[in-house]
Amino acid sequence: MALTLEDARNIISAAEAKATEIGQPMNIAVVDVGGNVISHVRMDGAWLGGIDISINKAFTSRAFDIQTKDLAENSQPNQQFYGIAASNNGRIMIFAGGIPLIRDGEVVGAIGVSGGSGNQDQDVAEAGVKAL
Template sequence: MTISQLSVSLEDASRVIAAGQAKAGEIGSPSNVAVVDAGGNLVSHIRMDHAWVGSIDISINKAFTARAFDIATKDLGENAQPGQQFYGIQDSNHGRVMIFAGGIPLRHDGQVVGAVGVSGGSGEQDQTVAEAAAAAF
């Protein structure tokens, strides 16, 4: 049996990041934008001028989370609240799991091939930038 897994390329990641950077600039939210491949490994990352240094790891981990669970971090966060089915999930994977908006899986023909993660603004701003970035994929 042969199993093949498609994955985002550096060219794909560059296009996704450029779209995220453009949207972040448009809305005035200096951001960190990260793209991971199908294995959850970092392909590319940018930190815009004046974006928080503390958000570097958060953006990378949002992308990792979106790929690790094939779900937008915003949606995972809604299911990770007390009493919900994924409560406590943020403590798994050595603390890499992010449960707030800004991480979105990247899909090709229905298959998750990577993810984008954005951090630097409010949850709404991060989600807006991530959606624009993912749309460029």
């Protein structure tokens, strides 16, 4: 069941292809069931600031078994998880680009993407998910 490095590479490769297609270089990370990084790549020209963000979007998605874009809605002022971004030593990312990876109905890890608009990050992450 566990995600392998080969799985992670297939997922990253599909995400990269999507990023190339839309012309936006990205940071892409995959974490395992424990929330720990299996692999990360920064495409040429992608944001330096996205290294941390891609890894932590993946962590966040696995930490709460949720897409970070859905967590965003619940983390706005006056919503039920407002303030959650202060937890976990700054590792909680509450904007689009992180998606759990599911195999045979179980969460086995997550992908995190950072490098463009929220919509672009989401699209690239979704392309990665499809490769699992």
